[in-house]
Amino acid sequence: MPLDASTPLVSHPQAPATDPWRDPLALLLASTGEGVFGVDLDGLCVFINHAGAQMIGFEPADLLGCNMHDLTHHSHADGAHYPVEDCPIFNAFRQGLPCRIDSEVFWRRDGSCFPVEYSSHPIVDAGAVRGAVVTFVDITERKRAADALQRAKDELEERVGERTLALATALKQVRELAARSEAVREDERTRIAREVHDELGSLLVALKMDVNWMDKRLSEQEQRSAEAAHDMRDRMRCKCQNMSRLIETAVDNVGRIITDLRPSILDHQGLWAALEWQAQEFVQSAEMVLDWRMAVADAPEPPEPLAMAVFRIFQEMLSNVGRHAHADRLGVHIVVRETALELVVQDNGVGAPPQAFEAANAYGVMGMRERARHFGGDIEIESAPGQGTRMCLTVTFPLETEAKL
Numbered sequence: 001m002p003l004d005a006s007t008p009l010v011s012h013p014q015a016p017a018t019d020p021w022r023d024p025l026a027l028l029l030a031s032t033g034e035g036v037f038g039v040d041l042d043g044l045c046v047f048i049n050h051a052g053a054q055m056i057g058f059e060p061a062d063l064l065g066c067n068m069h070d071l072t073h074h075s076h077a078d079g080a081h082y083p084v085e086d087c088p089i090f091n092a093f094r095q096g097l098p099c100r101i102d103s104e105v106f107w108r109r110d111g112s113c114f115p116v117e118y119s120s121h122p123i124v125d126a127g128a129v130r131g132a133v134v135t136f137v138d139i140t141e142r143k144r145a146a147d148a149l150q151r152a153k154d155e156l157e158e159r160v161g162e163r164t165l166a167l168a169t170a171l172k173q174v175r176e177l178a179a180r181s182e183a184v185r186e187d188e189r190t191r192i193a194r195e196v197h198d199e200l201g202s203l204l205v206a207l208k209m210d211v212n213w214m215d216k217r218l219s220e221q222e223q224r225s226a227e228a229a230h231d232m233r234d235r236m237r238c239k240c241q242n243m244s245r246l247i248e249t250a251v252d253n254v255g256r257i258i259t260d261l262r263p264s265i266l267d268h269q270g271l272w273a274a275l276e277w278q279a280q281e282f283v284q285s286a287e288m289v290l291d292w293r294m295a296v297a298d299a300p301e302p303p304e305p306l307a308m309a310v311f312r313i314f315q316e317m318l319s320n321v322g323r324h325a326h327a328d329r330l331g332v333h334i335v336v337r338e339t340a341l342e343l344v345v346q347d348n349g350v351g352a353p354p355q356a357f358e359a360a361n362a363y364g365v366m367g368m369r370e371r372a373r374h375f376g377g378d379i380e381i382e383s384a385p386g387q388g389t390r391m392c393l394t395v396t397f398p399l400e401t402e403a404k405l
Contacts, residue, residue, distance in 0.1 A: 032051060033137075034051060034052070034135050034136065035049065035052025035136045035137065036048070036051075037052050037063070037134055038132070038134070039068055039131050039132055040130070041129070041130070041131055042067070043067050043069050043070075043084070044067055045066050045067075046064070046131065048060050048063050048064075052136065055108075055114075055136075055138055056071075056106060056107070056109060057108040057109030068134075069087050069089065069090060070084075072107050073087060073089065073106060073107070075107065075113075076105070077104070077105045077113060077115075088120060089118070090132070091120075092120035092121060092122045092134075093122045093131050093132040097122075098119070098120065098121045100117075101117065101118055101119075102115075102116075102117035104116060104118075106136065115138070115142075116136050116137065116138060116139060117136065117137050117139045118136035119134070119135050119136075121133055172360075173366060176360065176361075176363070180366075180367075195253070199250075199253045200250055200254065203246050203249060203250045203253070204250070207243055207246050210246075211243075214240075217232055217236060263277070263278070265277050266307065270307070271301060271302060271307040271310060271311060272299075272301075272334075274307075275294075275311065275314055275332075275343075276292065278311070278315060278318065279292060279318070282321075282322065283330055286321075286322055288328055288329060289329045289330070290330050290331075291331040293331075293332070293334070294332075294333075294335075295335045299336035299341075300339070300397060302341070303397075305375075309371045309374065310341065310343065312371060313343075313368045313371055313372060313379070314345070316364050316367065316368050317345040317368070317391050317393075320364055321345065325347045325351075325388070326349050326350050327388065329347065330345070330346075330347050331346040331347070332344070332346075339396055339398075340394065340395075340396050340397075341393070341394070341395050341397065342393070343393040343394075344390065344391070344392045344393075346388065346390040347389055348388045349388050350385065350386065351384050351388050351389055353383070353384070353385060354381070354383060354384075357381045365379075368393075375395055376395065377393060377394055377396070378394055378395075380392045380394075
């Protein structure tokens, strides 16, 4: 509809005054949190915002006409002189090369410095460079965070390296232990084979010869006179008695070999009787005095796998005493508290430095510890030269339901 004189006019809000917006550059410099300053071709400050002046400890008016390199960029972080010829800020207008640097410092009025990230860009007017504009920001917190991150990274890498080395060492020890265990098993097979061949084999050969002799003499018996036959019967009775002794010896050897492989007392009388039997057998053969103490009243019998492990660990402890201790007294103390077993073997021998039991070739100790760890147990060894050795096995019996599982 066309407007006429009677049509009312719609009023609009009045536009704001433009005076506060007449210098947008000044507003921009005042509102930014970064430091901004300009230098002429002589490096003298022609303007600087309040944030920049505050960062280096000045008022903006104090910096106008000052050489900014001499004032705030004169030295490196270590205090070494920073030649103005090398300054990237001045190269912006000397060579027309913009730059962005975050590896240097600016210096404050009080003589302290702070890490800074700055950029310098040449100001070109009518094709000629008139100076440069520099923006900078204090990156102290960023550097601190980066340093903390680097330290954490270095510590992590160090820990990973240590753990990797530990795992590699453990893997090497496990491999050496496995090889040692296989060698021990092979030696044991060889020993058993030798005993079977040398002892049982010779006994069986002697028995076979005696049986052949008996067979031959019996076949000739009818041809002898009564007196000769009577005399031969006496000789055959002697031969039978000798064969009986050979058979008894063979039975004893078989029993000894079986006991070496697996003590029958462990199956028939349990772990406690087997431990005492082994201790008595050891001190008798080693000619040592035994201090035996065992408190296992009402203690449950451990499950068969654990009982065998404890027995084998005990055998290895005694074997170490026999091989290395040169002792004349042996103490064996066994106690069970609820379901926790503590077995201590202590001698009065020559002892050894603690590191001897942690050596890579201490296969006996490694084997004992592996057996104990398999059942959640542990072995502690205390020893010193001239003070004997104390070995202590601690292990917890599994609950009845766990044992059944």
